[in-house]
Amino acid sequence: MKIVVQVKLLPTPEQAAALAATLHTCNAAANYASGVAFREFGLKARQVPLHRAVYAELRSRGLGAQAAVRAIKKVVDAYATLRAAISAGRLGKEGSPRRAKAESKSVTFRSNAAHAYDDRILSWRYDARTVSIWTVHGRLKGVAFTGSAMQLKTLAEHRRGESDLLVRDGMWFLVATCEIPETQPYEPRDWVGVDRGIVNLATTSDGTNYQGRGLERYRRRMARVRAELQAKGTRSAKRKLKKRARREARHATHVNHAIAKSVVADAERTGRGIALEDLQGIRDRTRVPRHQRATHSSWPFHQLGQHLTYKALRAGVPMVTVDAHYTSQTCPRCGHVSRKNRPTRDTFCCVVCGLAGPADHIAAVNVRTRARVAWVFVNMPHAAVSPSSRQGLS
Structure with a gap:
């Protein structure tokens, strides 16, 4: 299982200037390579043909051999991501304005966008908490980094592959990829049903x-602040909006981490598994009133599911996803399904047997029940069928 660990760099002013120049040079080179890729290959850029077309030019722009290879790979990955988004329909149907705009120009990178480093141009000294990193001004040795005790332990024991150099609000970070061994899941005694909502x-x-x-x-409060800043429309207001958006994203990530940690710890302590609703495409399937659309789309529920999944994998807690349809309209006692079972958003009251309670709790109980059935079905041994039986069935 792959996770990322972010550590903060503590460069001197001279080192920070070299890192900034490196990001600008690498992203300018990537933009050049992207332009060539779009002209020569369209959206079907591949590593080897693009390497042959731009490698010499990137080297002449001040990039080292491995840094040039990383810049080319960055461009190829960007076009692969764009092709996948188009294929999945995330940019609209063929001929839609958004898709047409994406297909009509080359991919571009911000001047301070993150850049990938591999072990040839970045080496770690875990005991000294320093890195040696390539820059356009030469190799920087002894660049200090820091992080939490758990981050540093994970980094030292499990780091594998590339690391990304990025700058945010004047602070420098390295985001390292770590390969964590998955714990063998145990046989669950029961399930903890989890219902996600607004x-x-x-x-x-x-x-x-x-x-x-x-x-x-x-x-x-954040919605009111955004509305006020958007109404101003000044450059300063736009800068504050971007800063505010990053702050809200960090807050949402923190809350989702805390929820996932608590749920996984409770399931592990009691020997149970975790059951989630399959919310794939939920925004396309459901319609909400106009005044609720912002609220409906303002929380990263998918991120909460991702946090639950990877934390469960690390702890060896079994997980299963179940059908999300009618979980809040189904009576867990008598099985009656009706919209009338949910007179308000927060309450549930079965019109047949009279079972009542909070609607979200009822939905979570139904998720747990469906997980029990799904787990039994998945682990059911397949009966052997003899050739004569097959002929009889046919």
């Missing part, structure tokens, strides 16, 4: 709600 970000079948009025107030 008001309650997550509700478990045990009745635990992960939300809080403070979080809702925070989201409303």
